[in-house]
Amino acid sequence: MSFDRRVAVVTGGARNIGLATVKAFLARDARVVLVDRDDETVDSAVSSLGVAGDRLIGVSADVSSEESVKALMDRVGAAFGSVSYVVNNAGICTLNLAVDLSVEEWDRVLAVNLRGPWLCVKHALPLMKDGGAVVNIASQAAQRAQRFTAHYSASKMGIIGLTRALAVELAPKIRVNAVSPGTVYTNMIEHEINWRISKGFDSDGEAVKKDWLDRIPMKRFQSADAIAKAILFLCSDDASETTGETLNVSGGAVMV
Numbered sequence: 001m002s003f004d005r006r007v008a009v010v011t012g013g014a015r016n017i018g019l020a021t022v023k024a025f026l027a028r029d030a031r032v033v034l035v036d037r038d039d040e041t042v043d044s045a046v047s048s049l050g051v052a053g054d055r056l057i058g059v060s061a062d063v064s065s066e067e068s069v070k071a072l073m074d075r076v077g078a079a080f081g082s083v084s085y086v087v088n089n090a091g092i093c094t095l096n097l098a099v100d101l102s103v104e105e106w107d108r109v110l111a112v113n114l115r116g117p118w119l120c121v122k123h124a125l126p127l128m129k130d131g132g133a134v135v136n137i138a139s140q141a142a143q144r145a146q147r148f149t150a151h152y153s154a155s156k157m158g159i160i161g162l163t164r165a166l167a168v169e170l171a172p173k174i175r176v177n178a179v180s181p182g183t184v185y186t187n188m189i190e191h192e193i194n195w196r197i198s199k200g201f202d203s204d205g206e207a208v209k210k211d212w213l214d215r216i217p218m219k220r221f222q223s224a225d226a227i228a229k230a231i232l233f234l235c236s237d238d239a240s241e242t243t244g245e246t247l248n249v250s251g252g253a254v255m256v
Protein backbone atom coordinates (compact mmCIF):
# COMPACT_ATOMS: atom_id res chain seq x y z
CA MET A 1 0.00 0.00 0.00
CA SER A 2 1.52 3.34 -1.06
CA PHE A 3 -0.04 6.75 -0.69
CA ASP A 4 2.14 8.14 -3.44
CA ARG A 5 2.96 11.51 -1.85
CA ARG A 6 -0.70 12.33 -1.27
CA VAL A 7 -1.33 14.54 1.77
CA ALA A 8 -2.77 13.26 5.06
CA VAL A 9 -3.85 15.56 7.91
CA VAL A 10 -3.78 13.76 11.28
CA THR A 11 -5.20 15.60 14.28
CA GLY A 12 -3.95 14.74 17.75
CA GLY A 13 -0.90 13.45 15.90
CA ALA A 14 1.69 14.02 18.63
CA ARG A 15 1.25 10.82 20.62
CA ASN A 16 -0.24 7.34 20.91
CA ILE A 17 -2.80 6.49 18.18
CA GLY A 18 -2.25 9.76 16.31
CA LEU A 19 1.54 9.42 16.28
CA ALA A 20 1.31 5.77 15.19
CA THR A 21 -0.92 6.93 12.32
CA VAL A 22 1.53 9.67 11.31
CA LYS A 23 4.37 7.11 11.26
CA ALA A 24 2.32 4.61 9.26
CA PHE A 25 1.45 7.23 6.62
CA LEU A 26 5.09 8.32 6.38
CA ALA A 27 6.20 4.69 5.98
CA ARG A 28 3.83 4.42 3.02
CA ASP A 29 5.08 7.49 1.20
CA ALA A 30 2.36 9.97 2.16
CA ARG A 31 3.09 13.59 2.99
CA VAL A 32 1.76 14.33 6.45
CA VAL A 33 0.46 17.27 8.47
CA LEU A 34 0.82 16.49 12.18
CA VAL A 35 -1.70 18.58 14.12
CA ASP A 36 -1.80 18.96 17.88
CA ARG A 37 -2.86 21.56 20.34
CA ASP A 38 0.30 23.53 21.09
CA ASP A 39 3.60 24.44 19.44
CA GLU A 40 5.81 22.68 21.98
CA THR A 41 3.96 19.35 21.65
CA VAL A 42 3.92 19.60 17.86
CA ASP A 43 7.59 20.60 17.56
CA SER A 44 8.85 17.82 19.80
CA ALA A 45 6.77 15.17 17.95
CA VAL A 46 7.89 16.43 14.54
CA SER A 47 11.57 16.56 15.51
CA SER A 48 11.38 13.05 17.05
CA LEU A 49 10.41 11.73 13.61
CA GLY A 50 13.46 13.15 11.82
CA VAL A 51 11.63 13.53 8.49
CA ALA A 52 12.30 16.31 5.95
CA GLY A 53 9.95 19.30 5.83
CA ASP A 54 8.72 18.51 2.33
CA ARG A 55 7.21 15.28 3.70
CA LEU A 56 6.09 16.35 7.17
CA ILE A 57 4.94 19.59 8.71
CA GLY A 58 3.58 20.22 12.17
CA VAL A 59 0.81 22.72 12.85
CA SER A 60 -0.66 23.60 16.23
CA ALA A 61 -4.42 24.07 16.23
CA ASP A 62 -7.36 23.63 18.56
CA VAL A 63 -9.78 21.47 16.58
CA SER A 64 -12.74 22.76 18.58
CA SER A 65 -12.21 26.32 17.30
CA GLU A 66 -13.42 27.22 13.81
CA GLU A 67 -10.93 30.07 13.55
CA SER A 68 -8.07 27.76 14.48
CA VAL A 69 -9.16 24.99 12.07
CA LYS A 70 -9.56 27.49 9.25
CA ALA A 71 -6.04 28.81 9.92
CA LEU A 72 -4.77 25.21 10.00
CA MET A 73 -6.23 24.40 6.59
CA ASP A 74 -4.91 27.70 5.17
CA ARG A 75 -1.42 26.61 6.33
CA VAL A 76 -1.89 23.16 4.78
CA GLY A 77 -3.05 24.70 1.50
CA ALA A 78 -0.04 27.02 1.41
CA ALA A 79 2.39 24.18 2.20
CA PHE A 80 1.02 21.33 0.10
CA GLY A 81 -1.81 22.70 -2.08
CA SER A 82 -4.21 19.79 -1.54
CA VAL A 83 -5.42 17.20 0.96
CA SER A 84 -6.38 13.59 0.27
CA TYR A 85 -6.93 12.21 3.77
CA VAL A 86 -8.23 13.66 7.02
CA VAL A 87 -7.88 11.57 10.17
CA ASN A 88 -9.95 13.09 12.97
CA ASN A 89 -8.13 11.53 15.88
CA ALA A 90 -7.83 14.37 18.46
CA GLY A 91 -10.02 13.56 21.42
CA ILE A 92 -10.34 14.15 25.14
CA CYS A 93 -12.13 12.47 28.01
CA THR A 94 -12.81 13.41 31.60
CA LEU A 95 -14.29 11.07 34.18
CA ASN A 96 -17.39 11.68 36.23
CA LEU A 97 -20.78 10.24 36.97
CA ALA A 98 -23.26 11.76 34.50
CA VAL A 99 -25.11 13.58 37.28
CA ASP A 100 -21.87 15.16 38.50
CA LEU A 101 -20.72 16.50 35.12
CA SER A 102 -20.65 20.26 34.79
CA VAL A 103 -22.04 21.95 31.70
CA GLU A 104 -18.50 23.19 30.92
CA GLU A 105 -17.11 19.63 31.07
CA TRP A 106 -19.91 18.30 28.85
CA ASP A 107 -19.49 21.11 26.32
CA ARG A 108 -15.68 20.87 26.16
CA VAL A 109 -15.68 17.13 25.45
CA LEU A 110 -18.40 17.50 22.80
CA ALA A 111 -16.59 20.50 21.29
CA VAL A 112 -13.28 18.67 20.84
CA ASN A 113 -14.58 15.20 20.02
CA LEU A 114 -17.56 16.01 17.81
CA ARG A 115 -17.47 19.63 16.68
CA GLY A 116 -13.73 19.24 15.94
CA PRO A 117 -14.08 16.48 13.31
CA TRP A 118 -16.96 18.33 11.62
CA LEU A 119 -14.92 21.56 11.48
CA CYS A 120 -11.86 19.76 10.11
CA VAL A 121 -13.88 18.19 7.29
CA LYS A 122 -15.68 21.46 6.57
CA HIS A 123 -12.46 23.40 6.14
CA ALA A 124 -10.42 20.63 4.50
CA LEU A 125 -13.04 20.14 1.81
CA PRO A 126 -11.89 23.00 -0.49
CA LEU A 127 -8.47 21.27 -0.53
CA MET A 128 -9.97 17.85 -1.38
CA LYS A 129 -11.02 18.67 -4.96
CA ASP A 130 -9.37 15.48 -6.25
CA GLY A 131 -11.31 13.30 -3.79
CA GLY A 132 -10.00 11.32 -0.88
CA ALA A 133 -11.04 9.79 2.41
CA VAL A 134 -11.89 10.86 5.93
CA VAL A 135 -11.48 8.59 8.95
CA ASN A 136 -13.07 9.65 12.22
CA ILE A 137 -12.06 7.99 15.47
CA ALA A 138 -15.00 6.71 17.48
CA SER A 139 -14.68 4.44 20.53
CA GLN A 140 -16.10 1.27 21.98
CA ALA A 141 -17.52 3.66 24.59
CA ALA A 142 -20.12 4.61 21.97
CA GLN A 143 -21.39 1.08 21.60
CA ARG A 144 -20.88 -0.59 24.98
CA ALA A 145 -22.46 0.69 28.15
CA GLN A 146 -19.82 2.04 30.52
CA ARG A 147 -19.79 4.22 33.59
CA PHE A 148 -18.17 7.66 34.14
CA THR A 149 -18.03 8.79 30.49
CA ALA A 150 -21.58 9.76 29.47
CA HIS A 151 -20.37 12.90 27.66
CA TYR A 152 -17.52 11.03 25.94
CA SER A 153 -19.81 8.12 24.96
CA ALA A 154 -22.34 10.60 23.54
CA SER A 155 -19.61 12.37 21.57
CA LYS A 156 -18.35 9.09 20.11
CA MET A 157 -21.85 7.89 19.21
CA GLY A 158 -22.22 11.30 17.56
CA ILE A 159 -19.09 10.51 15.55
CA ILE A 160 -20.76 7.41 14.11
CA GLY A 161 -23.77 9.50 13.06
CA LEU A 162 -21.57 12.28 11.66
CA THR A 163 -19.60 9.68 9.71
CA ARG A 164 -22.74 8.35 8.04
CA ALA A 165 -24.16 11.80 7.28
CA LEU A 166 -20.88 12.97 5.72
CA ALA A 167 -20.51 9.71 3.79
CA VAL A 168 -23.84 10.31 2.07
CA GLU A 169 -23.21 14.00 1.42
CA LEU A 170 -19.63 13.65 0.15
CA ALA A 171 -20.05 10.53 -2.02
CA PRO A 172 -18.89 9.59 -4.56
CA LYS A 173 -15.63 11.59 -4.45
CA ILE A 174 -14.85 11.34 -0.77
CA ARG A 175 -15.32 8.27 1.41
CA VAL A 176 -15.99 8.79 5.12
CA ASN A 177 -15.55 6.00 7.65
CA ALA A 178 -14.80 5.58 11.34
CA VAL A 179 -12.47 3.37 13.31
CA SER A 180 -13.70 2.44 16.76
CA PRO A 181 -10.84 1.38 19.04
CA GLY A 182 -11.32 -0.88 22.03
CA THR A 183 -8.76 -0.21 24.75
CA VAL A 184 -5.32 1.06 23.85
CA TYR A 185 -3.38 0.99 27.08
CA THR A 186 -2.22 4.61 27.26
CA ASN A 187 -1.75 7.03 30.15
CA MET A 188 -5.47 7.88 29.68
CA ILE A 189 -6.31 4.37 30.88
CA GLU A 190 -3.84 4.52 33.82
CA HIS A 191 -5.47 7.83 34.76
CA GLU A 192 -8.94 6.21 34.71
CA ILE A 193 -7.83 3.37 36.97
CA ASN A 194 -6.24 5.81 39.44
CA TRP A 195 -9.35 7.99 39.35
CA ARG A 196 -11.67 5.03 40.06
CA ILE A 197 -9.55 4.05 43.05
CA SER A 198 -9.29 7.63 44.35
CA LYS A 199 -13.10 7.98 44.20
CA GLY A 200 -13.68 4.64 45.94
CA PHE A 201 -15.37 2.96 42.97
CA ASP A 202 -12.62 0.32 42.93
CA SER A 203 -9.87 -0.65 45.32
CA ASP A 204 -7.42 -2.65 43.23
CA GLY A 205 -5.95 -1.47 39.91
CA GLU A 206 -4.86 -4.95 38.86
CA ALA A 207 -8.40 -6.23 39.44
CA VAL A 208 -9.82 -3.45 37.24
CA LYS A 209 -7.36 -4.36 34.48
CA LYS A 210 -8.21 -8.05 34.80
CA ASP A 211 -11.92 -7.28 34.66
CA TRP A 212 -11.42 -5.26 31.44
CA LEU A 213 -9.31 -8.00 29.89
CA ASP A 214 -11.83 -10.69 30.84
CA ARG A 215 -14.44 -8.83 28.80
CA ILE A 216 -12.28 -8.79 25.65
CA PRO A 217 -12.61 -12.05 23.67
CA MET A 218 -9.03 -11.71 22.36
CA LYS A 219 -7.82 -11.28 25.98
CA ARG A 220 -5.51 -8.38 25.22
CA PHE A 221 -5.53 -4.60 24.88
CA GLN A 222 -5.18 -3.10 21.43
CA SER A 223 -1.99 -1.44 20.22
CA ALA A 224 -1.84 2.04 18.69
CA ASP A 225 -0.24 0.39 15.63
CA ALA A 226 -3.25 -1.88 15.16
CA ILE A 227 -5.57 1.14 15.17
CA ALA A 228 -3.27 2.96 12.72
CA LYS A 229 -3.37 -0.02 10.33
CA ALA A 230 -7.18 0.05 10.31
CA ILE A 231 -7.13 3.81 9.65
CA LEU A 232 -4.74 3.40 6.73
CA PHE A 233 -6.79 0.55 5.29
CA LEU A 234 -9.89 2.76 5.25
CA CYS A 235 -7.93 5.57 3.57
CA SER A 236 -6.46 3.23 0.97
CA ASP A 237 -7.85 2.14 -2.37
CA ASP A 238 -8.29 -1.34 -0.83
CA ALA A 239 -11.36 0.14 0.86
CA SER A 240 -12.61 1.82 -2.32
CA GLU A 241 -16.17 0.47 -1.95
CA THR A 242 -16.50 1.20 1.76
CA THR A 243 -18.10 4.37 3.07
CA GLY A 244 -20.21 5.29 6.10
CA GLU A 245 -18.91 2.29 8.06
CA THR A 246 -17.46 1.96 11.54
CA LEU A 247 -14.66 -0.57 11.82
CA ASN A 248 -14.33 -1.92 15.34
CA VAL A 249 -10.77 -2.70 16.41
CA SER A 250 -11.53 -3.95 19.89
CA GLY A 251 -10.38 -7.56 20.05
CA GLY A 252 -14.06 -8.48 19.81
CA ALA A 253 -15.09 -6.43 22.87
CA VAL A 254 -17.84 -4.56 21.04
CA MET A 255 -19.74 -7.70 20.08
CA VAL A 256 -20.05 -9.23 23.57
Ligand SMILES: NC(=O)c1ccc[n+]([C@@H]2O[C@H](COP(=O)([O-])OP(=O)(O)OC[C@H]3O[C@@H](n4cnc5c(N)ncnc54)[C@H](O)[C@@H]3O)[C@@H](O)[C@H]2O)c1
Pocket: 011, 012, 013, 014, 015, 016, 017, 018, 035, 036, 037, 041, 061, 062, 063, 064, 088, 089, 090, 091, 092, 112, 137, 138, 139, 140, 141, 180, 181, 182, 183, 184, 185, 186, 188, 189
Ligand atom coordinates in the same frame (compact mmCIF):
# COMPACT_ATOMS: atom_id res chain seq x y z
N1 LIG B 1 -6.73 5.03 24.13
C1 LIG B 1 -7.83 4.32 23.99
O1 LIG B 1 -8.00 3.24 24.56
C2 LIG B 1 -8.93 4.80 23.08
C3 LIG B 1 -10.06 3.99 22.94
C4 LIG B 1 -11.09 4.40 22.12
C5 LIG B 1 -10.99 5.59 21.41
N2 LIG B 1 -9.89 6.37 21.57
C6 LIG B 1 -9.86 7.61 20.80
O2 LIG B 1 -8.69 7.61 19.99
C7 LIG B 1 -8.22 8.95 19.84
C8 LIG B 1 -6.76 9.02 20.29
O3 LIG B 1 -6.67 8.47 21.58
P1 LIG B 1 -5.27 8.39 22.36
O4 LIG B 1 -5.44 7.38 23.44
O5 LIG B 1 -4.16 8.28 21.39
O6 LIG B 1 -5.32 9.85 23.04
P2 LIG B 1 -4.14 10.79 23.60
O7 LIG B 1 -4.73 11.61 24.67
O8 LIG B 1 -2.92 10.00 23.89
O9 LIG B 1 -3.85 11.70 22.33
C9 LIG B 1 -4.80 12.64 21.88
C10 LIG B 1 -4.06 13.78 21.26
O10 LIG B 1 -5.04 14.76 20.87
C11 LIG B 1 -4.53 16.04 21.22
N3 LIG B 1 -5.64 16.96 21.41
C12 LIG B 1 -6.49 17.00 22.46
N4 LIG B 1 -7.34 18.03 22.34
C13 LIG B 1 -7.01 18.65 21.19
C14 LIG B 1 -7.53 19.79 20.53
N5 LIG B 1 -8.55 20.51 21.03
N6 LIG B 1 -6.97 20.16 19.34
C15 LIG B 1 -5.93 19.46 18.83
N7 LIG B 1 -5.40 18.38 19.41
C16 LIG B 1 -5.94 17.98 20.59
C17 LIG B 1 -3.73 15.79 22.50
O11 LIG B 1 -2.80 16.84 22.75
C18 LIG B 1 -3.07 14.45 22.22
O12 LIG B 1 -1.81 14.59 21.62
C19 LIG B 1 -9.14 9.83 20.67
O13 LIG B 1 -10.15 10.35 19.82
C20 LIG B 1 -9.74 8.85 21.66
O14 LIG B 1 -10.99 9.27 22.12
C21 LIG B 1 -8.85 6.00 22.39
